[in-house]
Amino acid sequence: MCGIIGYIGKEKAGDILIEGLRRLEYRGYDSAGIATIDNGQIKIIKSVGKLRQLEKILRNSSLSGNIGIGHTRWATHGKPSDENAHPHSDCHNQIVVVHNGIIENYIELREELIKKGHKIVSETDTEIIAHLIEEYHKNHSFEEAVSLSLKNLKGAYALGILHSQHPDTIIAARLGSPLIIGLGENEHFIASDIPAILSHTRQIIFLDEEEMAIIKADEVKVTDLNGCIKSKTFHQITWDPIMAEKDGYKHFMLKEIHEQPRAIEDTMRGNLKEDDIFLDEVKLSSEDIDKIKKVFIVACGTSYHAALVGKFMLEELSLIPTEVDIGSEFRYRQPLIDDKVLFITISQSGETADSIAALREAKRKGAKVISICNVLGSTITRESDGVIYTHAGPEIGVASTKAFTTQLVALYMFSIYLGRRKRALSPQKAKELILELRKLPQCVINVLKSAEEIKNYTKYYFKCNDFLFLGRGINYPIALEGALKLKEISYIHAEGYPAGEMKHGPIALIDENMPVVTIATESKVYDKILSNIEEVKARDGIVIALANSDNQRIMDIANHVTHISKINELLSPVLNVIPLQMLAYYIAEKRGCDVDQPRNLAKSVTVE
Ligand code: M6R
Numbered sequence: 001m002c003g004i005i006g007y008i009g010k011e012k013a014g015d016i017l018i019e020g021l022r023r024l025e026y027r028g029y030d031s032a033g034i035a036t037i038d039n040g041q042i043k044i045i046k047s048v049g050k051l052r053q054l055e056k057i058l059r060n061s062s063l064s065g066n067i068g069i070g071h072t073r074w075a076t077h078g079k080p081s082d083e084n085a086h087p088h089s090d091c092h093n094q095i096v097v098v099h100n101g102i103i104e105n106y107i108e109l110r111e112e113l114i115k116k117g118h119k120i121v122s123e124t125d126t127e128i129i130a131h132l133i134e135e136y137h138k139n140h141s142f143e144e145a146v147s148l149s150l151k152n153l154k155g156a157y158a159l160g161i162l163h164s165q166h167p168d169t170i171i172a173a174r175l176g177s178p179l180i181i182g183l184g185e186n187e188h189f190i191a192s193d194i195p196a197i198l199s200h201t202r203q204i205i206f207l208d209e210e211e212m213a214i215i216k217a218d219e220v221k222v223t224d225l226n227g228c229i230k231s232k233t234f235h236q237i238t239w240d241p242i243m244a245e246k247d248g249y250k251h252f253m254l255k256e257i258h259e260q261p262r263a264i265e266d267t268m269r270g271n272l273k274e275d276d277i278f279l280d281e282v283k284l285s286s287e288d289i290d291k292i293k294k295v296f297i298v299a300c301g302t303s304y305h306a307a308l309v310g311k312f313m314l315e316e317l318s319l320i321p322t323e324v325d326i327g328s329e330f331r332y333r334q335p336l337i338d339d340k341v342l343f344i345t346i347s348q349s350g351e352t353a354d355s356i357a358a359l360r361e362a363k364r365k366g367a368k369v370i371s372i373c374n375v376l377g378s379t380i381t382r383e384s385d386g387v388i389y390t391h392a393g394p395e396i397g398v399a400s401t402k403a404f405t406t407q408l409v410a411l412y413m414f415s416i417y418l419g420r421r422k423r424a425l426s427p428q429k430a431k432e433l434i435l436e437l438r439k440l441p442q443c444v445i446n447v448l449k450s451a452e453e454i455k456n457y458t459k460y461y462f463k464c465n466d467f468l469f470l471g472r473g474i475n476y477p478i479a480l481e482g483a484l485k486l487k488e489i490s491y492i493h494a495e496g497y498p499a500g501e502m503k504h505g506p507i508a509l510i511d512e513n514m515p516v517v518t519i520a521t522e523s524k525v526y527d528k529i530l531s532n533i534e535e536v537k538a539r540d541g542i543v544i545a546l547a548n549s550d551n552q553r554i555m556d557i558a559n560h561v562t563h564i565s566k567i568n569e570l571l572s573p574v575l576n577v578i579p580l581q582m583l584a585y586y587i588a589e590k591r592g593c594d595v596d597q598p599r600n601l602a603k604s605v606t607v608e
Contacts, residue, residue: 002086002100003072004179005196006160006170008217009187013068018055020189020196021070025051025597030080032072034058035087035096036065037167042096046085066217067167069160069190071098074602077106078123088127090134091119094164097133099126100192101156101177102607109152129159137163143214146171147225150212156353156606158207160190173212177606178351178378181205181213181220183234188215193375194237195394202237206377235377239393251595253397253489257581258448261441263402264574266391267409268437275431277417282370283386284342289421292342295322296367298330298358299346300605302400302484303407306346306372308477309573310411316570317419317433327354328608331361343367346411348395348403349604350378357608359383372410374403388414397596398603399489401581404481405444408574412437415570436568440575443565447578450562454579455586457560461515461542462590467492468506469580470499471519472529478519478573482580489598490588499532500525510541517544517583519576520554521564533557544583546576 003024007016017034025032032054033046043063047053051072071086078084087096103109106125109132114120118131132152136145142163150157156176163169172179172190182189182197182204189197190213194204205220207213211230214221222230249255271277295314297307304326311322320342323335331354337343343362347355350373359380363369371384374392381387390406416433419425425433461467467486471479480496487494497506499518510516516536520529530553536543537557545558548566555561562579564572588595 002074003192003196004069004098004100004158004160004190005071005192006069006098006172006190007187008067008168008170008215009184010066010217011187013065014058014063016200017068017070018051018058019199020191021051021072023196024072024192030073030075031082031085032070033085033087034063034068034070035162036063036068037162037164038063038065040164040167042089042093042162042164044087044089044096046082046087048080048082048085067162067170069096069098069162069170076102076607077125083122084124086126088122088124088130090130092134095130095133095137096162097126097130098160099129100158100606101175103128103153103157104155105153129153133161142166142169143171143227146173147212147227150175150225158192168216170215171212172207172215174207175210176379179207180377181207181215183220186217188217188220190215194239195396198237198239204235204237204377205232206235206382208382250589251397251585253399253401253585253595256395256397256402257578257585259393260402260405260578261444261448263390263392263406264409264444265441267406268413269391271413272434272437275427275434276420277413277430277434279388279414279417281387281389282414282417284368284370286421288368289418291340292320292422293340295320295342295344296335296337296362297322297324297344297346298327298355298362300327300352300354302404302481303346303348303355305477305481305484306404306407306411307344308480309408309474310344310346310415312474313411313415313570314418317415317425318422319424320418320422325358327352327358330358337362337365337367339366339368341367343369345369345371345380345384346373346407347371347378347380348374348392348400350375350380351604351606352380353606353608356380356383372407372414374406396603398598398601399485399584399595404577405574409437409440412570433568433570436571439567440571443567443575444578446565447575450579451582454562454582457544458583458586458590462587464513464515465493466509466514467494468509468514468516469494469496470502470516470529470532471496471576472499472525473523474569474573475519475521475523475576478576478580481577482517482583485581485584486587488601489584489595490591490593491599492587499529502532502535507535507539510536510539512540512542515542515544517580518546520545520547520551521572521576522548522566523569523572530554546579
């Protein structure tokens with residue numbers, strides 16, 4: 001998972017590349033580098049460490065040129081080091097390459113190239129691409145050399161390529177990893193995603209699988225790997241560039257937590273009628289809907305937790321049995337999938353390799369596939385039959401927050417939509433559910449008002465080594481999500497459990513050092529949760545509870561209570577997850593952790 005940027009035009013490429021890399025740093029941040037062509041010579045500057053290391057070196061160098069490529073890396077092959085940082089070049093420093101993805105057959109290719117006399121200096125799978133192009137370039141044009149090389153590669157790539165003898169051209173290509181082209185006036189850009197170039201242009205072309213683009217300052221030509229011209233559509237992006245900035249918050253994650261009322265509102269926008277939901281882009285005909293006997297939802301990480309919540313919503317509102325699986329598990333088992341299955345993939349990025357593989361498998365078996373996704377034009381959306389977009393806007397913090405709550409809203413809307421079309425829901429019931437949904441943004445604003453109070457009590461717990469999160473029913477996945485948020489950004493060990501399971505094991509952990517975060521808002525199992533809280537207190541455990549404000553017993557026994565507005569139980573996960581996001585954030589912040597770029601993690605996991 002890496003970030004790629006490229007520029008050709010009249011401006012100084014180095015400055016534009018660095019600015020783009022800053023916006024891409026969330027994709028990977030163990031090393032970075034840029035290359036330009038200056039007076040017919042390739043100039044490369046790269047460094048291990050975060051982007052600021054590279055910026056420091058650049059301040060003392062004179063890197064000129066109006067064409068260049070840049071890269072921010074998240075290591076897959078070869079440790080983070082100066083040698084392994086991109087860009088990588090051929091033997092004569094004439095061809096230079098930046099790459100996102102994994103070349104699976106790089107060992108064989110490397111051996112062949114070494115036999116032919118190439119000197120490979122890094123441990124990466126990327127460097128061999130520059131050497132392969134060099135080899136083909138002996139007898140072919142630059143463009144042909146690239147396409148012949150690409151035909152030899154197995155695996156995934158998004159590539160930006162320069163050649164010093166062609167100082168007016170960037171070649172870009174993609175297979176399995178995202179790449180876009182930004183169109184300007186006498187200048188063009190390539191990037192792994194939209195925010196990287198949004199301050200320069202809003203006109204975007206999405207490269208498709210096995211496409212190559214030959215990009216000059218005044219021309220973009222897209223071809224397949226045989227050189228046949230492909231006609232491409234431009235997309236006009238409406239995102240505000242300020243949406244991709246921190247907006248005065250200390251971290252992107254905090255900003256994104258506070259953006260949730262707006263993100264939810266935007267996700268609902270245009271889809272709600274008085275007693276029905278209209279989701280035009282799901283593209284399910286009435287015959288498709290009649291056919292559905294089962295729903296299968298597959299996702300990873302936080303999106304998987306959304307899927308678990310979605311199961312409750314779909315089964316209750318559409319009465320269709322729903323199965324949920326993790327992307328990396330699904331692809332290695334043999335679930336019964338056929339044309340009576342509606343398959344749903346949930347993904348913030350739309351580029352998660354395990355979810356893409358699951359989607360392809362389901363399609364191969366004949367299922368109709370729809371996706372819930374936040375990134376327009378991403379691989380998952382392009383390969384799905386229909387899409388529900390979450391309009392969360394760009395999510396930069398590695399820890400997913402607004403993407404999750406908007407996924408829950410999309411699932412709730414889809415459950416009503418399906419329930420109505422399957423005649424499992426009356427117009428009256430749909431109307432009540434939609435009314436509840438309309439209340440949601442204001443309820444989220446109310447929960448966000450607890451930020452100060454949560455921040456205050458984290459001072460007692462930020463040094464704890466372990467946390468337990470308990471929830472039941474539709475809020476059990478929220479206990480899992482609360483634990484995931486805490487561990488990924490604060491590095492504290494945390495577990496999410498269904499509260500009723502506590503007596504079967506985890507209760508042994510409880511003592512005066514163990515904070516137990518309990519989701520105890522009104523529900524069918526409210527009394528049982530209350531008993532679980534009593535059990536924790538009886539063993540001197542620390543109880544942090546989420547509850548509706550009218551419950552005196554919880555106020556009496558819990559150490560801290562965050563008040564949650566009352567809402568339909570199916571929507572309660574949207575409200576309950578927010579204090580848990582804030583809890584994780586303030587603890588991580590007090591521990592001095594790198595909240596937006598936690599160690600070992602990357603925003604989008606495009607490898608298996
Ligand atoms: O982009 P996706 O939603 O497909 O990503 C799935 C997971 O990698 C992601 O949710 C991950 O677990 C986040 N770091 C959670 O905060």
